[in-house]
Amino acid sequence: MNKNLLLLSIVVPVYNEEEVIEEFNRRLVNTFSKTDIKYEVIYVNDGSNSQTSKILRKIADSAKNIRLIELSRNFGHQIAVTAGLDYSSGEIVVVIDADLQDPPEIILQMIDQWRNGYKVVYGIRRNRKENIFKRMAYYSFYRLLQNFSKVYIPPDSGDFSLMDRQVVNMLVAMPERNRFVRGLRSWVGFKQIGIEYDRDERFAGKSKYSLSKLFLLASDGVVNFSITPINMISNIGLFLFVSSILAAIFLIIWRISNFKILGHMPSDVQGFTTLAVLLLFFSGVQLLSVGIIGQYIGRIYDESKQRPKYIVENELGFSKSKNNLIFGDQRGAQEVKTSGEIL
Structure with missing residues (x-):
């Protein structure tokens, strides 16, 4: 594989981000405007309100390399990430949230590390600008998880990461319904490295992760990766x-x-x-x-119960329909490609 002519998929889970999504897309496009990197952006609409859905459809219609997956309801952040990974076709895949707390510009540094031979490059939050209660909750969670889990999960690392196609294929093939993506990412192994950055405040809007949702995420992390x-x-x-x-x-x-x-x-x-x-x-x-x-x-x-992880209501911008993934189950995982064409 020629690492100078790569195909990049960027997976962006979205839930009620109408105040920030256009600015996020602008910064993301500007990040790659001066490079020769071929990329696709896969927005996953996780049951958002009508205004967010309208903006996402407008963005998806604005460029051939922007895709949109609309889930039939809100399945949760980790499942939305999973849907994006299922639909991705790049040789490397980046997962990033749309709230602009994780700067899109860091992706270029991640690509440099991938070219150096790393299969996974994850972001490490050096400083957080959230309130003290959330900072304490995050700090406690990662240290608790580190002590409980048999798999080393880097502290202060979130879902913001770059993964090689080999790693993504492994994640897609995993049948778990209760997903903790950053834990699964660590579990598969391979050569991994972190990049430190300062995490900004939200550009606009309110966080969709309340303390109760953070507690549920922590529960998934501990129970899924430790007895x-x-x-x-x-x-x-x-x-x-x-x-x-x-x-x-x-x-x-x-x-x-x-x-x-x-x-x-x-x-x-x-x-x-x-x-x-x-x-x-x-x-x-x-x-x-x-x-x-x-x-x-x-x-x-x-x-x-073997229910599908998610159900897709609509998909926009894909050159070929991916109806084999519409139920988000193992039928789609069986047809994951090693690389794909990005228009």
Whole structure:
């Protein structure tokens, strides 16, 4: 492959970004206007409102190398990224959000690293300009994930990345419905490198990732790439079991010896308060344990249903219809190309 004559696909998931999408497209086009890189832009409309959809259709009609996938409803950010990867045909694929917090100009640096032999080039957020609560949440999440996961997932790296076609093919072929793309990207391995950059504030509009959605994303990351929570339950259960035996032995000795502890004899302690506290404690541990196990069982249930990951309502700008991918399932993954033509 001639790395000077590459084909690039840029996947952009979009959800209600009518205030920023035109500026994003302008900056993206300007980034490549002085290069000889052939590229396509694949916007994935993840069930946005009518105004965003109207603007995206206008953008898709403005150039032959701009495509649009419209999903039938909001399937979530990670699934929208997955749809874009399924439809991509470039020898390398970039994933970037449309909110302009991740600067499109960094893509050229990523391409340089790919030419140096790296299969994955991911962005590392050096500084964030979000509020302190989000910064703390992101910091805690990545450190928690790093401690739990058996796969090294670089801290402070998001979905903004460049991937070689070989890596993309691996991701497309994976059957998981509960996707955590940056984790899957790390799991496949290959030669990877990060590029640091300062993450800007949103150009306009509001973040679509609320704290509750970030919590769900963190849950997907931990549960999909680690069984540490299950092991923790086992360890807690073993600790409580051993502790209860030791406590029982101590109480028996105390009763038999009839000595004072903190000025109280065994007959002075009725035990109702202690019993209530212990009952609440063990009930809480049991419910927490059942909840954690339920997270794993729920994902098994989702996978067993074998529903498609997404449903495509419309596709615009593609030279050939990709109806084999319309249900976002393995039927499409079987026909992934090693490279494709970008008009």
